[in-house]
Amino acid sequence: AQSxxxxxxxxxVAEGNPLTVKCTYSVSGNPYLFWYVQYPNRGLQxxxxxxxxxxxxxxxxxxxxxxxxxxxxxxxxxxxxxVSDSALYFCAVRGTxxxxxxxxxxxxxxxxx
Amino acid sequence: GAVVSQHPSRVICKSGTSVKIExxxxxxxxxxxxxxRQFPKQSLMLMATSNEGSKATYEQGVEKDxxxxxxxSLTLSTLTVTSAHPEDSSFYICxxxxxxxxxxxxxxxxxTVV
Numbered sequence: 181a182q183s184x185x186x187x188x189x190x191x192x193v194a195e196g197n198p199l200t201v202k203c204t205y206s207v208s209g210n211p212y213l214f215w216y217v218q219y220p221n222r223g224l225q226x227x228x229x230x231x232x233x234x235x236x237x238x239x240x241x242x243x244x245x246x247x248x249x250x251x252x253x254x255x256x257x258x259x260x261x262x263v264s265d266s267a268l269y270f271c272a273v274r275g276t277x278x279x280x281x282x283x284x285x286x287x288x289x290x291x292x293x
Numbered sequence: 294g295a296v297v298s299q300h301p302s303r304v305i306c307k308s309g310t311s312v313k314i315e316x317x318x319x320x321x322x323x324x325x326x327x328x329x330r331q332f333p334k335q336s337l338m339l340m341a342t343s344n345e346g347s348k349a350t351y352e353q354g355v356e357k358d359x360x361x362x363x364x365x366s367l368t369l370s371t372l373t374v375t376s377a378h379p380e381d382s383s384f385y386i387c388x389x390x391x392x393x394x395x396x397x398x399x400x401x402x403x404x405t406v407v
Contacts, residue, residue, distance in 0.1 A: 221384070221401065223401045231394055286335070
C-alpha cells in the first residue's frame with residue numbers, strides 16, 4: 181500500500197519569505213513523487229516530480245523540492261513566496277510499477293502581502 | 294506540458310436526470326485516464342481507471358452502474374452520472390497519462406444536482 185501525509189492543513193507566510201510545504205510518503209519500492217497545485221474550482225496543475233537522480237528537483241514558478249530517502253520526505257520549497265502562490269498544494273506518490281496516484285490531504289498556503 | 298480538457302466546467306441538473314462529463318487529451322494519446330471526485334477542502338478520491346477499449350476499473354465503494362465510464366478512443370473518456378441525486382453533487386476531475394510518469398489533469402467539473 182502507498183500513502184502520503186501532509187502534516188499541515190495550512191501554511192501562512194508573508195510575501196518575500198521562504199515557503200515550505202511538508203510531505204512524507206510510504207510506498208513499496210522506489211517512489212515517483214509529485215507536487216501539484218490547485219486554484220479554486222480548477223483542476224490540478226503539475227509543479228514538479230522526482231523520478232530518479234538529483235535529490236533536489238526544480239519545477240515551475242520557482243518551486244523546488246528535496247527528496248530525502250532516509251526520512252521518506254519530499255518537502256516543497258520556494259525561497260521567496262508571492263501572494264499569487266496562495267493555493268491548495270497536493271503531494272502525490274506512486275510506486276514505479278503502479279499506475280495509481282495516492283494524494284495527501286492537501287495544504288492550503290496563504291501568502292499575505 | 295500536456296493538455297487535458299474537461300467539459301463542462303459547471304453543470305446544474307435536476308434530480309433523477311443523467312449528466313455526461315467529457316475528458317479529452319488534446320495533444321497526446323492517453324491509454325489510461327482516471328476519474329476523481331473531490332469534496333470541499335478535501336483530497337482527491339479515485340473513482341475509476343479508464344483504459345481505452347476496455348471496461349473501466351472501479352475503486353471499492355464506487356457504484357459502476359451510477360458512474361458510467363466510457364473510454365472510446367485514445368483521446369476521449371466520458372463519465373456519466375446516471376439518475377443523479379443531490380448527494381452526487383461534487384467536483385469531478387479527470388486526469389490522463391502518456392508515456393511520462395506524471396499525470397495531467399482537466400480543469401474539473403462542478404456538478405450541482407437540485
